[in-house]
Structure formats: structure tokens, C-alpha cells
Amino acid sequence: MVRPPDTRQPDDTGCTILHADMDAFYACVATRDRPDLAGLPVVVGGGQRGVVLSASYEARSFGVGSGMSMTRARRLCPQAVVVRPEFEQLSAVSAAVMETFRSATSVVEPLSMDEAFLDVAGSLRRFGSPVAVARYLRERIADEQRIPCSVGVAPTAQLAKLASRRAKPDGLVVVPRHTVTAFLHPLAVDELWGVGEKTAEQLHRLGLRTVGDLAHTPVATLRRALGESLGSRLHAMAWGYDDRPVTPRRGPDEPEHSIGSDETFGHDVDDPEVVCRELLGLSTKVAARMRAAGVAGRTVTVKVRFADFTTITRSRTLREATNLTPEVYATAVDLFTRLGLQRARLRLVGVRVEGLVDAATAPRQLMLGARDHGWEDAERAVDKAVERFGGSTVRPATLISTGRP
């Protein structure tokens, strides 16, 4: 369970893992070129039914936090400046930050746009210590990107993650091996990575509030209450055991497992025609993303969220993997139609394709040949046009007519 003994010499803290995490990333990027917003409560988000994606520390002092509905955020902090996210800018900053990480070690695992695990065991000769790597990264990102980055340094990924949270804002926290249990055991159970609202509730019902409580509960009890996997994992975590390696993220050799898209309507919808039009748009987007990634998938899943927020899914596994809009769309519409909804009010619909494999090696049924190749050519043409002219300006008119009456 403990990390295997390392032949390279870690320093005496036993720390080889860093977790680097940008503070209030979206908000910081949005305001770094806007001195007029300095010191003001800034909230990134928006939309008719949007949520807060990121809030500046000034906004947080009013109780605003990410994930919260914008309506509530505005109520808590009416003077907040609301900024729409600029995803292209954010992606560019994120890519630059990840490059900076890779300048310190090749073992970088991005977890999202604004955070990554780094295994620095191989960089110690160059930098001297893990803390030196952390300082180097924080300085470079502050210099080059003018945004703060907090770093946790610890013997395991989970601990490094907890440490970086403790380091915020704009700090550095080290958890040497001999202090692990002293660091962990006073924490509340819901601070652990993987313990959300529901699991925390369950643990509370068992009378477990701190990580120390968790550590001193028989693992069999935890497994019974939380399931085999989570029970074992939490018990191990509570003792700082974590064999999770830092794995440089998927390359072309390891495609993603699923690609999907969903959309919340501005207002609830009960018109099947509107829903099908949305399913077409989503299928078009998902199929295009699959082709761009060079993957195809066999299982198509439709998600429907009703006005009362209850959510259901329906899926079908096709005989061959596809990345063609008409196939994805036809499956999605059929799954939706079979629900037999009588003008139920819907809040959201989604389309996702799972079981992705490399499109080049995915078996295709040759019998379908002529027709499918026609579609493939058409789709390729659309992909090219979109590449050249951008965005949603191009969409084959034929697709529009494949919708059900």
C-alpha cells in the first residue's frame, strides 16, 4: 500500500509528490489584465441558469463559492462584478502552466485546467529538494502568468492534494512523512478526496467525524457501510497509505473513455420537436469531437433531466463503434422516443458515447459500405469546413431533415 521503496534518494522528508493548484483560477485569469477589478469581489459564471465557476477571495468573503447558483451568489454579494468565462484564454494559460510543470519533471498528471500532480523523484538532483521544485514553480508561474499557484508537497498524491488546499491562498505546505498522521487525523472526513456530501452523511451516521475516527474503525465495517472499494480506500487514506501513481495523462495511445455533451435549456421544454433538435445539435457536436480525437464508440447514452431535477439515462450498445452524426443521432432519438414521455417538462438533455476505441482500428461492417462511406465523406467535408470557417456556421442541411416529424 505504501509507495514502493525508491532507489533514487528522496530527501529525508520522504516527499516526492507535488500537487500544484491555481488559486481561484478563472477569476484570477479574468482579472489579471483588469487593474480596475483589483480588490473587488469578482464572480466568474453567468447564463440564465448558471452556476459560479470561480469566485475571487473578496467574493468568497461574502460566502460566494463555486458550484453555487448565480442567483444565490448575486443575493449574497450584490456588488460582485460578474464576468463570463473566456475558455480560449483559460485554455491557453492552462497549457502554459502545464508546460512550466513539465520543465521541472516529465511526470505531470493534469487533473483539470488548473491543477496537476507532479512526481519529482527524478528531479531532485537538479533542484536539491521537492520544496525547491515547488518554490521554482510558484515563482515562474507568478512571473510569467501573473497568477498565484499553491503547492502541496507530500509523500503521496492524496496528501499532496490536502496540503495544497491548506496552502491556499498563494502558499506552500509540506507534509513530511513522520508528520502524516498528525496532519491527517484531525481533519474532517469530508476533506478527503472522494468524500462528498452523501458519503460524509453516511460516515456521520456511523459517528465518524474526523479522519482519525476513520482510521480507528475496522476496515470491514467501512466496507460493509460504503462498499468494498470505497471502504478500503478510505481506510487506507486515513493512514496516509496511497499507492496511486502519478500517471502522465492520456496520450493518443490511451483515448478518453467517453465523450459527451449536454445542455440545460434556458426554460423547461415539453415539445418533443425542440428536444429532438437539441439532440441533433448535441449529436453533431459529440460526433465531431470523436472524429477530431480519432476515436469511435459503441454505446450511446441519452440523459434526460426533468423539471424537478430527477435524472434518468437510457443507453444502447451498437454492434460497431461509430463516430458519425447520423448514427449517434438516430440512436439518441430512438432512445428518447422509447421513453414515451407525454410532454413532460424537461430541464436538460444530453448525449454521450462510451466505450471509445481508436477509430482507425475499430472494426466496421463492410456490408453497410456504400451508404456509410457517403456519410463519412460528408462528415469529413463538414469537419474541414468547420476547421476553416470555424464554429457552428457549417452544418449539412441533410442532417436537419433526419429529425423525426
Add this chain to the structure above:
DNA sequence: TCTGGGGTCCTAGGACCC
């Protein structure tokens, strides 16, 4: 206070095969 959009992983039941 009414709750986005992108994902991942786990569980559980049933079908089917050996």
C-alpha cells in the same frame, strides 16, 4: 438558495456462457 458541463469510477441485477 433552485442547482453547468465536462468527465471518472463504482454498484447491482440480469443475461449468457462455461
Add this chain to the structure above:
DNA sequence: TCTGGGGTCCTAGGACCC
């Protein structure tokens, strides 16, 4: 005739993360 497990695939739902 009745009773077995184990493994894999499929489907649906749910928890969690940022």
C-alpha cells in the same frame, strides 16, 4: 432434475471531482 460458481457484457443509477 436440481443446483453450483465464475466471468463477461449490458443497462441504469448514483457519487464524486473540477
